Amino acid sequence: xxxxxxxxxxxxxxxxxxxxxxxxxxHLFGNASSVHYYGQQAKSALDDARTSIAxxxxxxxxxxxxTSGGTEADNxxxxxxxxxxxxxxxxxxxxxxxxHEAVLNTFKALAKRGWRTTVLPLDATGIVSPDRLREALTxxxxxxxxxxxxxxxxxxxxxxxxxxxxxxxxALFHTDAVQSAGKIPVNVRALGVDLLAVSGHxxxxxxxxxxxxxxxxxxxSPFLSGGKQERNRRAGTENVPGIVGMGTAATVALQKxxxxxxRLSALRDRLETGxxxxxxxxxxxxxxxxxxxxxxxxxxxxxxxxxxxxxxDLEGVxxxxxxxxxxxxxxxxxxxxxxNLSSHRAQNSIRFSxxxxxxxxxxxxxxxxxxxxxxxxxxxxxxGSR
Ligand SMILES: Cc1ncc(COP(=O)(O)O)c(C=O)c1O
Numbered sequence: 001x002x003x004x005x006x007x008x009x010x011x012x013x014x015x016x017x018x019x020x021x022x023x024x025x026x027h028l029f030g031n032a033s034s035v036h037y038y039g040q041q042a043k044s045a046l047d048d049a050r051t052s053i054a055x056x057x058x059x060x061x062x063x064x065x066x067t068s069g070g071t072e073a074d075n076x077x078x079x080x081x082x083x084x085x086x087x088x089x090x091x092x093x094x095x096x097x098x099x100h101e102a103v104l105n106t107f108k109a110l111a112k113r114g115w116r117t118t119v120l121p122l123d124a125t126g127i128v129s130p131d132r133l134r135e136a137l138t139x140x141x142x143x144x145x146x147x148x149x150x151x152x153x154x155x156x157x158x159x160x161x162x163x164x165x166x167x168x169x170x171a172l173f174h175t176d177a178v179q180s181a182g183k184i185p186v187n188v189r190a191l192g193v194d195l196l197a198v199s200g201h202x203x204x205x206x207x208x209x210x211x212x213x214x215x216x217x218x219x220x221s222p223f224l225s226g227g228k229q230e231r232n233r234r235a236g237t238e239n240v241p242g243i244v245g246m247g248t249a250a251t252v253a254l255q256k257x258x259x260x261x262x263r264l265s266a267l268r269d270r271l272e273t274g275x276x277x278x279x280x281x282x283x284x285x286x287x288x289x290x291x292x293x294x295x296x297x298x299x300x301x302x303x304x305x306x307x308x309x310x311x312x313d314l315e316g317v318x319x320x321x322x323x324x325x326x327x328x329x330x331x332x333x334x335x336x337x338x339x340n341l342s343s344h345r346a347q348n349s350i351r352f353s354x355x356x357x358x359x360x361x362x363x364x365x366x367x368x369x370x371x372x373x374x375x376x377x378x379x380x381x382x383x384g385s386r
Pocket of ligand 1: 008009068069070071072074100102147149150151176178179199200201208209210
């Protein structure tokens with residue numbers, strides 16, 4: 001039995017989306033900028049996909065810009081606003097320590113170019129405190145970038161409240177909705193944000209395609225120079241099959257969202273309760289209330305997460321850790337570290353992220369095999385420390 005529990009890393013392409021992609025590869029080869037029949041066929045497919053992806057986030061189609069994925073959408077939002085606002089004299093940017101590298105490393109790059117950056121600290125809930133944001137905001141703040149749902153622990157930020165705070169000081173607000181779009185309702189107006197990033201492969205669309213929503217009237221310096229595609233905002237011939245696949249996946253995700261949220265949160269809770277009950281010295285990381293329905297992050301005391309990941313993989317179960325191996329040493333997850341968890345706990349945590357293919361039988365199988373694997377790893381680590 002192979003069990004995939006790593007849907008926050010990526011999802012398989014939905015069969016309906018795959019079918020639409022294949023048809024577009026076979027029949028829609030025209031350049032969407034060409035005025036003839038072939039070009040207009042491709043353009044019409046892009047228009048349909050734009051309508052679908054806009055519907056996923058409650059936006060107007062004309063406000064959506066297609067990108068090469070979530071990373072480009074985040075980069076474009078942050079660099080685009082920073083550059084556009086440079087002449088205004090606002091030179092301060094705010095984010096949090098639990099953001100994806102697409103945001104954190106963009107902040108680091110801008111800091112090197114003279115921008116003042118604030119990375120908000122968090123507590124063990126993994127939720128950004130509005131008070132912390134209020135304290136950090138200045139009249140100099142150009143942009144606040146805070147993610148909607150976190151990829152490692154699944155916590156959902158109070159974006160509407162945070163965006164209102166930013167706006168009271170005249171700052172713009174970007175949210176990375178890569179891990180929320182397709183899982184929970186996302187509505188740009190209800191969230192009150194100015195920019196919002198999504199990525200196709202997190203909701204059963206293809207990889208290498210995403211979108212940035214930019215509120216009408218917000219000025220953004222283009223990231224790529226070239227042709228006039230995407231209303232002069234993102235140059236380059238559009239990836240028609242990818243965009244068609246993402247658009248179709250968005251429609252399917254929207255149709256299934258309510259039922260899947262109920263199904264997945266029941267499975268996730270079953271997994272979580274089962275592990276906590278059958279494996280001693282385990283703890284859930286982050287607030288359990290405000291979370292996307294498919295994610296849990298659990299620390300296993302006295303276990304190196306990487307060893308558990310490999311042991312589970314050998315048994316056919318795919319999970320992930322937020323830890324990264326750099327130059328032979330295991331770097332604890334930057335998300336768990338930003339939540340002020342001990343580096344030990346940040347190194348022994350595993351993310352389980354559920355999705356379409358998972359069943360109750362699979363979850364029960366994982367709960368059944370874990371105690372044996374963990375006991376074995378713990379006895380090995382005990383033997384090693386003697
Ligand atoms: C929260 C978040 N933002 C951004 C990204 C990057 O998206 P992409 O893989 O489409 O570049 C990811 C993907 O892991 C993510 O989880």
